[in-house]
Amino acid sequence: MPSNELLRVEHLKKYFPIKTGLLKHKYVQAVEDVNLFINRGETLGLVGESGCGKTTLGRAILRLHEPTAGKIIYDGVDITHEKMLPYRRKMQIIFQDPSASLDPRMTVGEIVGEAIDIHRLADNKSDRTKRVQQLLIQVGLNSEHSNRYPHEFSGGQQQRIGIARALAVEPEFIVCDEPVSALDVSIQSQIVNMLEDMQSEMGLTYLFIAHDLSVVKHISNRIGVMYLGNMVELGKSNEVYRHALHPYTQTLLSAVPIPDPRVSRDRKRIVLQGDIPSPMNPPSGCRFHTRCPYAIPRCTEEVPEWRELAPEHYAACHIL
Ligand code: SF4
Numbered sequence: 001m002p003s004n005e006l007l008r009v010e011h012l013k014k015y016f017p018i019k020t021g022l023l024k025h026k027y028v029q030a031v032e033d034v035n036l037f038i039n040r041g042e043t044l045g046l047v048g049e050s051g052c053g054k055t056t057l058g059r060a061i062l063r064l065h066e067p068t069a070g071k072i073i074y075d076g077v078d079i080t081h082e083k084m085l086p087y088r089r090k091m092q093i094i095f096q097d098p099s100a101s102l103d104p105r106m107t108v109g110e111i112v113g114e115a116i117d118i119h120r121l122a123d124n125k126s127d128r129t130k131r132v133q134q135l136l137i138q139v140g141l142n143s144e145h146s147n148r149y150p151h152e153f154s155g156g157q158q159q160r161i162g163i164a165r166a167l168a169v170e171p172e173f174i175v176c177d178e179p180v181s182a183l184d185v186s187i188q189s190q191i192v193n194m195l196e197d198m199q200s201e202m203g204l205t206y207l208f209i210a211h212d213l214s215v216v217k218h219i220s221n222r223i224g225v226m227y228l229g230n231m232v233e234l235g236k237s238n239e240v241y242r243h244a245l246h247p248y249t250q251t252l253l254s255a256v257p258i259p260d261p262r263v264s265r266d267r268k269r270i271v272l273q274g275d276i277p278s279p280m281n282p283p284s285g286c287r288f289h290t291r292c293p294y295a296i297p298r299c300t301e302e303v304p305e306w307r308e309l310a311p312e313h314y315a316a317c318h319i320l
Helices: 054-061 085-090 108-118 125-138 143-147 155-167 185-202 213-219 237-242 247-254 261-266 297-301
Strands: 005-021 024-039 043-047 069-074 091-094 173-177 205-210 222-227 230-236 306-310 313-316
Touching: 005 054, 005 205, 024 054, 024 205, 024 230, 043 054, 043 213, 054 091, 054 173, 054 205, 085 091, 091 155, 108 125, 108 143, 108 155, 125 143, 125 155, 155 185, 185 205, 185 213, 205 213, 213 237, 222 237, 222 247, 230 237, 230 247
Parallel strands: 043 205, 043 222, 091 173, 173 205
Antiparallel strands: 005 024, 005 069, 222 230, 230 313, 306 313
């Protein structure tokens, strides 16, 4: 394993059982056979429509959802069945909806300080108070905010509190689960810029989840694209933007707004037919075949193999 690799995921699956009748079970196949790796200090952007399994994948990596099958290797250790407390400190999450993820009965100081207490990171009460205040300043709030409650803050400020909470344990790896999608567009870039600054200051590694390719474009070194629980393409950010291989990635890219109206006018938008199928009953073969404009008979029968088609550029499609 190369020494700069921090996280590796191999053949990860996450199914959720659903009771459909007396003694009858069906499964939502939320994540199906996903492979990826993330190097230290880099950002892997993960995109796909809502319901494609990207949030479940992020949570399964942190073992907030126990994986159904597959392996999670963190810093060279297979943590799939390990006790997670020592890793909780190293691996953190920033949630999509800051207002729902902050306990309304706790002050900001209690929210940020809770993780410091769990992991015994402060020597005494005044050290703890100092750490909380430093964290609030670091995320662009001020130290007096520690006595206030979450509802007294705007959405952007609440997300800053969520980020301070994640940083409180000095993590190495953070799953940023759509951290800006609930925020006003004007605030989004401030939060993304702050996350980027923190990454370079602290050497953080991110899995950055978004439903929109334009959000991950600037922050990501590499991009993974998911469709209905499968990873369909993964490659360096520029490569995926300039030479998208998978038909689904091409569809997503065709919907990304282009600032130059002349280029935008010439570009053909690919509109997918039909709705995304249910992960309870996914299509056979390639899960994208019911909507793919290039599908051939083989696509309905055979699951396409995950292959490296160019250096560090992977995709799963029979016609590539
Ligand atoms: Fe389309 Fe077939 Fe490729 Fe799937 S395997 S993306 S259905 S061409």
